[in-house]
Amino acid sequence: MDFELKPLNLSGAASEKCDAIVLLVSDTFKPGKDALSSLAAHAVKEKHLETKAGKLLQAYRSSGIAATRVVLAGAGDGSGKKVHQAVVAAIASLRTSKARRLMICLPADAGDDAVRAAVAATAEASYVYVMTKSKPEGRELQMVTIAVADPKLHQDAFEAAKGAANGIEFAREVANLPPNIATPTRLGQEAKGLAKAYGFQCEVMGPKEIAKIGMGSFLSVAKGSEEPARFIVMQYQGAAASEAPLVLVGKGITFDSGGISIKPSADMDEMKFDMGGAASVLGAFRAIGEIQPALNIVGLIPTCENMPDGRAVKPGDIVTSLSGQTIEILNTDAEGRLILCDALTYAERFKPSAVIDIATLTGACVVALGGVRSGLFATDDKLAQGLQAAGETALDPCWRMPLDEEYGDALKSNFADMGNVGGRAGGAITAAKFLQRYATKFPWAHLDIAGTAWKSGAAKGSTGRPVGLLVQYILDLAAAAPVAPAGAVKKAAKKAAKKAATKAKAR
Structure with missing residues (x-):
């Protein structure tokens, strides 16, 4: 359209x-x-x-x-x-x-x-x-x-809206694909396709590379599946190389059976939407490619299936994360945090200005906020305020939730540094507290989109949220960022993207 x-x-x-x-x-x-x-x-x-x-x-x-x-x-x-x-x-x-x-x-x-x-x-x-x-x-x-x-008064807003709309549609299309098609391998291919079309860097790692890095927590989730895990790293440069990037991390569980802690069969088909965070990062990068903001942005997507077979991780197992912290697996259906924690540790190498992870993480967040607002957790007030403001502007709202230290007590383990769940009470918060332990070296925000990433019933399907929120936040950051000399970086990036898009269209 x-x-x-x-x-x-x-x-x-x-x-x-x-x-x-x-x-x-x-x-x-x-x-x-x-x-x-x-x-x-x-x-x-x-x-x-x-x-x-x-x-x-x-x-x-x-x-x-x-x-x-x-x-x-x-x-x-x-x-x-x-x-x-x-x-x-x-x-x-x-x-x-x-x-x-x-x-x-x-x-x-x-x-x-x-x-x-x-x-x-x-x-x-x-x-x-x-x-x-x-x-x-x-x-x-x-x-x-x-x-x-008078179109001149609204041209910038119009162009940004078109980019965001295309990004949202891309996210919806990827998330709506059935899990036998939208595999971790397919997500890697989609990321590479975007990189080729819009001229940014993309690396897709397989199980051997992931193991070599030391992502033991991530790989523990993938053990029970025949589909190989992928770790996707996308890098867009719209500012000087010296500028610290914003990092987006998307949960990419392409199908979540619950693993050994298997889910009830009712509505299990909707667990193909458990890669909504990954889809939103891909969608945001589609929009970024079109809008070309004067920022540096990194996208990280850990992606795998969570399946129950003889090799699958079991309740009681202890795994070691990339950070060196050990985790007692108390429930294999709390797997999203296990792949995200290693991605958050990996994000440290980019020396980011901030990190935002996006995940269909907890049913508890659905109970708390329903399908209207995404749950927002943040260690930095400025980051939280910026995301809240962007959500209101984009009509893709979120609501800030607490991170009091006392909530972290529920994660105590007798056998490891922490358990991967903390009980039913405050489930969305304890999940965020788990991730917070891996996000101490940068300003961090977590968006729990379990209630907003898709709809059930007659309207079943992906919503593409929170791509609108993310794109608006990026636009707000770019508007506040200092402009490179004569706009050289942004101009060059736009030229490269236009050339790449023209070639892609010709094909």
Whole structure:
């Protein structure tokens, strides 16, 4: 799907040839003398349309309007959040219309937040998974025009929104793949594909290299699977080499049976989504490749399956992590922290400015926060505040949780430096306390996305969260970072990425 930002008032929009127009009608809507304005004003006056966000009214082949269909959508106060609700509802109403060209007319006083929301909501609501279907149907929308008064005012926000939307879609597509396709090997291939397309570095290590490094905790999880583990290292350089990088670490359990502590069979198919953290790092790097922020960013993805066979790690086993700390395995279904802890220790070699790990880590976080906000744990207030602010801007919110020292007492072990679980009480917090022991040499944040990475039921599928949050945080960091002399580093990076993308497209 392609997006364009176009300077159009409602009079101009009425004459544009397209399959459908979505006209957002806010509380402060002031109609003109054009056909679109008249249609909306009459609908509001006759109380056929409310301006409450998400309320809709459809019209077909209206007089004076070139578009076949018009969807009048209430947009409340016109804020990003309300625009997002309105566009999602409008796109859903057009699902069966086979519309290919769509125009979205934003309120006259729309800000950057509304532009970002319109792009994000359109991409979100029009996404359809087709990869493994014999008759791939449903992806009709091809071109979306966002109509605003002055595109120059919103161009930066628009370009960033497109990059983020593509990153979110990439994450959704990878996470939605079945586990017999989205193996650790496949994730490594996806990372290499991104590196080739956008001109950054990528290394994919196998079991021998991982063992040589000393990642005993990580490899203990992979022992029970026929699929070989992979450790993916991606490096994007958008600033001077001397600048400390931001490191993103994504949990990549491509299928989680629970191991010897096997899960109940109900809904076990959804454990293919246990690599949501890895998918979000890949999605963030897709967006980074397009946006080219003036930062250095590293992506680390430890990825394997958690399966029960004769070689699998057992409750009572003790493993040694890359840091040298020993861990008593009390529950093999608490495996995500076992692969992440070694990746966090590995991150030290990059001397990072900060490290953020992203993981579908605990059911306890779902109990605490449901599917609305991701859980946020952090050892640095500035980092936490930045992530919270980015989440609000991107409409991909998180909520900070505590890290009091007392919670760590639950991890005590009689036989090792720590156990890998701390009981049911405060499960999301004790999991974070486990990871904190491996994140003492840099500012660190942990996003528990167990409740937000996917949906169940009729809407089953990956959400692509928290790619939006991560991309916005990166954009905020880049905006605050000192610019390289004459923008040389960023300019060179953009040129390289454009060249690589052109070559990839040609193939």
